Amino acid sequence: MLDGKSIAVVVPAYNESLLLKKTISSIPDYVDYICIVNDASTDETAKVIEQMHHPKINLISHGQNQGVGAAIISGYRRCMQLQADVIAVMAGDAQMDPHDLHAIVSPVVSDLADYCKGDRLSWKGVFKVMPLLRFFGNHALSLLTRITSGYLEVRDSQCGYTAISRHALTRLRLERIYARYGFPNDILAHLFTINARLSQVTVRPIYATEKSGISLYTAFIRVPLVLLRSYVFRLKHRPAKVKSLSPTSIERA
Ligand SMILES: Nc1nc2c(ncn2[C@@H]2O[C@H](COP(=O)(O)OP(=O)(O)OP(=O)(O)O)[C@@H](O)[C@H]2O)c(=O)[nH]1
Ligand SMILES: [Mg+2]
Incomplete structure (x- = not known):
């Protein structure tokens, strides 16, 4: 709980036998x-997972x-x-650095945002950590995602470190969001159509022993095609003009 709000963390895992335990035990x-x-x-x-016996784990x-x-x-x-x-x-x-989780969930907990995402590209020294x-x-996809999603302030569109309110989730058409890589880009377009308030916080980029599942085909062909689909979806489902709900961006000090 944080400020009376219950907090959940979703951990997608595909062939993560080497790093999953480390991830779960680091969750605050x-x-x-x-x-x-x-x-x-x-x-x-x-x-x-079976061997973890963690009381908070819900397995799908x-x-x-x-x-x-x-x-x-x-x-x-x-x-x-x-x-x-x-x-x-x-x-x-x-x-994803567990120390950054508080900053990620905070704007949503305090109802200053409906969706908060991490931004590794604003991290000082990212250039030395993130593979070239x-x-x-990421910079190129972020620029494209600004256009396709409607959120002109988007940085690090590929960052999967996020938090969302239950209320915003109930308003999204989850079954229509792209199911593979490209999900973080597509969900932004869906959020824009419901006038969700976006916040972005700087998080630490981590690259270590993990194996990425992203191929060049995915990065340069599949994700751009998802972006095109996203753009069409957003244009078809223009948000109602409600001033008080317009997207905002909150920076982390
Ligand atoms: N590769 C892959 N990952 C999946 C899948 N389903 C769930 N995941 C999980 O999604 C998370 C992100 O996958 P990664 O392939 O590492 O992608 P990424 O971390 O966004 O990108 P990198 O910076 O390249 O590591 C991991 O926790 C995976 O275990 C799947 O079908 N394929
Ligand atoms: Mg990864």
Whole structure:
């Protein structure tokens, strides 16, 4: 709980037997629910989860691999059933610093934003940490996502470290959001159509022993196609002009 609001963390996991335990044990105590989504892993992920015996864990096991976006949506649905007020996402590969979670959930807890996302590109020294291709690719996709999503202030569109309010989730058409890589870009366009207030906070980029599932094809072909789809969706579902609900951006000091 934080300020009387219950907090859940969704952890999508696909073949994360090496890093999942580290991720789960790093989640701060104020988190009420940890929803792990095992996306039909073919390694020892299921066994690692079984051995964890953590009282806050809620497990969802996909029978077939559905993609990171689908895993997050399954987790969102479970957390809504659990009546969590604020629902964060932390990938199962220990690439998200648990110390940043408070900053990510805070704008949503205090109702200053409906959706808060991390921004690694504003981290001082990101250039030395993030692989070069990712750094430039991310900048390019962020520029495109500004156009497609409607949020002109978007930075680090590929960051999956996020928090959303249950109220905003109930208003989204979750079944229409792209289920694989490209989910973080597509959800922004969906959020824009419901006038959700966006906040972005600087988070630490972490690159260590994890294996990425993103191929060049995904980055340069698949995600741009998802962006095109997003753009069409947003234009078709223009938000009603309600001034008090217009998107805002909150910076972290
Ligand atoms: N690769 C992959 N990851 C999935 C899938 N379903 C869930 N995930 C999880 O989604 C999270 C992000 O996946 P990554 O491939 O590491 O992508 P990323 O961390 O956004 O990008 P990198 O910076 O390249 O590591 C991890 O926790 C995965 O375990 C899937 O179908 N494929
Ligand atoms: Mg990763």
